[in-house]
Amino acid sequence: MSTIDRDAPVAIHTQISDRIRLKIASGEWPPHYRLKSEPELAQELGVSRGTLRRALSTLIEEGLLRQVRGRGTFVTSTIIEPAIAQKLSTLTEDFARQGVVTETAVIACELMDPPKPVAALLEAGVGSRVLRLVRVRSTEQGPVALLHNYVRADIAPGIEQQDFGVQSLFGVLEQTYRLKIASARRTFSAEPASDEVSAALGLPEGAPVQYLQQVTYLDDDRPVEYSDVWIHSGRLQVTSLLSRR
Amino acid sequence: MSTIDRDAPVAIHTQISDRIRLKIASGEWPPHYRLKSEPELAQELGVSRGTLRRALSTLIEEGLLRQVRGRGTFVTSTIIEPAIAQKLSTLTEDFARQGVVTETAVIACELMDPPKPVAALLEAGVGSRVLRLVRVRSTEQGPVALLHNYVRADIAPGIEQQDFGVQSLFGVLEQTYRLKIASARRTFSAEPASDEVSAALGLPEGAPVQYLQQVTYLDDDRPVEYSDVWIHSGRLQVTSLLSRR
Numbered sequence: 001m002s003t004i005d006r007d008a009p010v011a012i013h014t015q016i017s018d019r020i021r022l023k024i025a026s027g028e029w030p031p032h033y034r035l036k037s038e039p040e041l042a043q044e045l046g047v048s049r050g051t052l053r054r055a056l057s058t059l060i061e062e063g064l065l066r067q068v069r070g071r072g073t074f075v076t077s078t079i080i081e082p083a084i085a086q087k088l089s090t091l092t093e094d095f096a097r098q099g100v101v102t103e104t105a106v107i108a109c110e111l112m113d114p115p116k117p118v119a120a121l122l123e124a125g126v127g128s129r130v131l132r133l134v135r136v137r138s139t140e141q142g143p144v145a146l147l148h149n150y151v152r153a154d155i156a157p158g159i160e161q162q163d164f165g166v167q168s169l170f171g172v173l174e175q176t177y178r179l180k181i182a183s184a185r186r187t188f189s190a191e192p193a194s195d196e197v198s199a200a201l202g203l204p205e206g207a208p209v210q211y212l213q214q215v216t217y218l219d220d221d222r223p224v225e226y227s228d229v230w231i232h233s234g235r236l237q238v239t240s241l242l243s244r245r
Numbered sequence: 246m247s248t249i250d251r252d253a254p255v256a257i258h259t260q261i262s263d264r265i266r267l268k269i270a271s272g273e274w275p276p277h278y279r280l281k282s283e284p285e286l287a288q289e290l291g292v293s294r295g296t297l298r299r300a301l302s303t304l305i306e307e308g309l310l311r312q313v314r315g316r317g318t319f320v321t322s323t324i325i326e327p328a329i330a331q332k333l334s335t336l337t338e339d340f341a342r343q344g345v346v347t348e349t350a351v352i353a354c355e356l357m358d359p360p361k362p363v364a365a366l367l368e369a370g371v372g373s374r375v376l377r378l379v380r381v382r383s384t385e386q387g388p389v390a391l392l393h394n395y396v397r398a399d400i401a402p403g404i405e406q407q408d409f410g411v412q413s414l415f416g417v418l419e420q421t422y423r424l425k426i427a428s429a430r431r432t433f434s435a436e437p438a439s440d441e442v443s444a445a446l447g448l449p450e451g452a453p454v455q456y457l458q459q460v461t462y463l464d465d466d467r468p469v470e471y472s473d474v475w476i477h478s479g480r481l482q483v484t485s486l487l488s489r490r
Binding site: 033189231239 | 476
């Protein structure tokens with residue numbers, strides 16, 4: 001970084017935070033960039049660690065930087081990043097963990113005869129019914145995901161009477177119905193936004209959306225839930241922290 | 246399923262395999278659908294288990310069904326499904342595990358000054374160089390992925406002389422350079438195909454592609470590699486098998 005102007009009418013810590021803000025805005029310091037250690041950075045800038053810390057505090061308060069104990073200071077991602085590729089958590093759970101405030105609009109919550117491919121994947125016998133749940137999840141930025149869930153009603157009788165505007169689907173299955181959700185198979189692909197998806201997420205028709213398809217299994221190996229989820233990639237990115245061994 | 250015509254000039258096992266083929270083609274039995282158990286299915290069709298098995302064998306040979314020991318018989322997915330969202334494996338490793346034959350075309354393999362955001366994420370100091378590796382992976386169906394990798398040359402000196410048409414990047418890092426790859430951060434999003442991506446993957450410009458961004462870390466916590474990967478979702482779907490606990 002260029003040197004600090006000690007004769008400028010602007011406080012030194014403000015000069016430093018301005019420069020860092022610029023580096024973040026220009027993309028030179030991209031999301032997840034780890035800053036040098038405080039002693040290194042302070043030396044490079046020729047300022048005291050106290051002055052540097054004051055500059056960093058400002059940027060942390062603004063949400064541009066975040067500190068991770070034992071790891072250092074990082075540039076914040078401006079995009080919400082649920083870890084749903086890595087763990088069998090749900091969007092609701094990941095949002096809650098990250099302190100993201102969301103709203104859920106329930107578009108449909110009704111019993112129906114399952115569409116044939118859904119019936120097959122849920123191993124639903126002839127005449128069996130499923131809950132069809134259609135929801136839109138939104139954050140402050142606007143809608144981030146459109147969810148279509150199908151749940152076997154024989155496994156969770158009466159589930160259509162639950163209020164999914166306030167409760168999560170996994171929450172209801174695990175707490176109200178005492179079901180043991182064990183595993184899921186999720187696939188990820190890029191799809192063009194259909195009429196319905198573009199209207200729900202506020203995207204142009206045909207725009208790329210992140211599509212997830214999932215089948216969820218109980219601990220006795222019965223499939224309980226099938227879902228199609230479409231995600232607005234500009235507002236939410238699926239993240240995995242992976243280990244080699 | 247409708248009953249078998251015992252007076253037809255077509256063998257009973259052929260009638261059965263024809264019907265199953267139709268169910269798969271129509272989507273009534275979608276990819277990953279688990280067939281009923283052999284005794285159930287034989288009873289439903291009114292045939293012996295031997296006849297049923299002969300029909301299933303035909304479909305397994307055709308690649309439409311696959312049997313998993315202790316789990317049953319499933320409809321095969323027609324799309325390759327690497328588990329790279331779930332594990333820190335690479336496309337090469339997942340292809341090899343699934344017996345998928347791939348070809349790699351090396352488009353570029355050269356040392357360069359890292360672009361600024363890459364330098365930041367790789368914590369590459371001033372004046373340090375990176376390997377820029379550009380590859381296209383193809384299967385029988387055509388190109389499935391375009392990969393841009395950037396590797397810190399100070400950690401793997403001479404890496405630009407390796408032949409990445411035959412060797413994998415992780416293979417070279419782990420075996421030739423004896424580096425311990427420990428973890429990675431991957432994000433998944435849907436993007437419109439750029440000029441370069443559409444040309445490499447044979448997609449129209451602006452068509453949705455699955456985009457992965459990754460930073461890979463060594464066991465001493467140094468970032469060693471950054472990559473951008475664009476995947477043809479019609480030919481390859483990223484899959485995760487996830488556990489709740």
